[in-house]
């Protein structure tokens with residue numbers, strides 16, 4: 001089995017250990033296999049693959065795509081190290097407004113279902129590859145500002161963050177319908 005799925009403190013968010021085949025040439029990894037993920041309970045299909053490069057101390061997030069095209073994400077690190085955050089925005093969830101965060105480097109993935117906000121802090125220069133369940137739609141692109149007290153997430157003071165992310169709203173200013 002190329003993947004080992006572990007539960008996290010939020011039921012539907014899964015940490016996935018990737019089987020790595022090392023040899024004298026380097027290594028091989030599978031990052032996704034539809035039937036295996038379905039068997040392991042992650043039944044989503046993924047319609048888009050993204051790659052972003054972030055210098056050390058860059059923070060991207062917290063982003064989500066609104067209905068009717070929310071994005072579940074399968075996040076992995078090609079090289080580097082990040083802290084990956086998932087915030088439950090599903091109003092009827094017992095974990096509403098709660099988050100989990102995990103340090104990811106090559107070999108570990110985080111599955112974040114639809115209805116969550118996602119963000120990550122680059123602990124070193126990092127290439128992050130992630131699959132998304134729905135395609136990007138800029139009209140539905142939204143997010144929560146990184147320092148919203150309601151999220152109880154403390155990021156370092158010296159982060160590099162985009163103007164767009166710096167101007168995101170607080171959770172209680174958003175009309176979220178997950």
Ligand SMILES: Cc1cn([C@H]2C[C@H](O)[C@@H](COP(=O)(O)OP(=O)(O)O[C@H]3O[C@H](C)C(=O)[C@H](O)[C@H]3O)O2)c(=O)[nH]c1=O
Pocket residue numbers: 050052060061063064073118119120136162164
């Ligand atoms: C997300 C996305 C962006 N773009 C374009 C739009 C902008 O012109 C440019 C940079 O976009 P943005 O600044 O939103 O990129 P990130 O800050 O890395 O956003 C992502 O960061 C967090 C961590 C996520 O989970 C989301 O996938 C996504 O919101 O790429 C596209 O053309 N397609 C896309 O799917």
